[in-house]
Amino acid sequence: MQGKVIVITGATSGIGQVAAERLGGMGARVVLVARDKVRGEAALARLRERAPGIAHSIHYADLSRLAAMKRVAAQIAAAAPRVDVLIHNAGALFNSRQVTEDGLELTFATNHVAYFVLTHGLRERLVASAPARVVNTASAAHRRAKLDFDDLQSADGYRGFKVYGRSKLCNILYTRELARRVAGTGVTANCLHPGLVATRFGDQSGGLLSNVVRVAKVLAISPEEGADTIVYLASSPEVANVSGGYFYKCRPATPSKEAQDDAAAQRLWGETAELAGTEN
Secondary structure: OOOEEEEEEEEOOOHHHHHHHHHOOOOOOEEEEEEEEHHHHHHHHHHHHHOOOOOOOEEOOOOOOOHHHHHHHHHHHHHHOOEEEEEEOOOOOOOOOOOOOOOEEEHHHHHHHHHHHHHHHHHHHHHOOOOOOEEOOOOOHHHOOOOOOOOOOOOOOOOOHHHHHHHHHHHHHHHHHHHHOOOOOOOOEEEEEEEEOOOOOOOOHHHHHHHHHHHHHHHHHHHHHHOOHHHHHHOOOHHOOOOOEEEEEOEEEEOOOOOOOHHHHHHHHHHHHHHHOOOO
């Protein structure tokens, strides 16, 4: 990974932090995208301490806001001469339905639209840097999910885990369609289930949901184990030419039937592009 540039979201704690530090330790220059400046500066300091001598950097944005997503993509594209790996790892789980200033349901905006918009803004950099990779953190939570294209914003019968599962289904469908669209450019796109990991994730989701998440983490794996597949997809020569896959424990896995629906993947792409105000 010497000399490669890796852009990663959700790396101020948990598996994202571990992945960033490991990849930095391999010689990559890491570009963090974070929302909280205190946690962001702490993460950058840890990265510079553990992977010194490289010009690691950080950009700040609220990845639930369309304008912020587009701004940070433009900033990174302007500052980074190349982008070899783009890792989408930021995500959230909310107990109650919230709507952003763009009129998007918050889980959908943060967990799916952010992936779409940031990749769109960095696509030219990725293609120009080929061979390049996009790595999307999904989840086995997608397995019980189904998309309702008449209610992508989950206005009807909102339940936190259900909506989170839908967003993770969106991650897999998006990965499949992205892989199809960048085929032949030297850019690959893959996604993964990291496992149930003992991190901060879900602790601030609110209400009873926060307690459920904390109890579930009793059986969770460590962030170090959870980061393994992210690092593998970002760096391993074994998957250099693999695209459109879903991985678990550094091995190909089979997602749900709904997650293999190419027609749904294409429709989701189109509807997301329209919501985000980007080119289809």
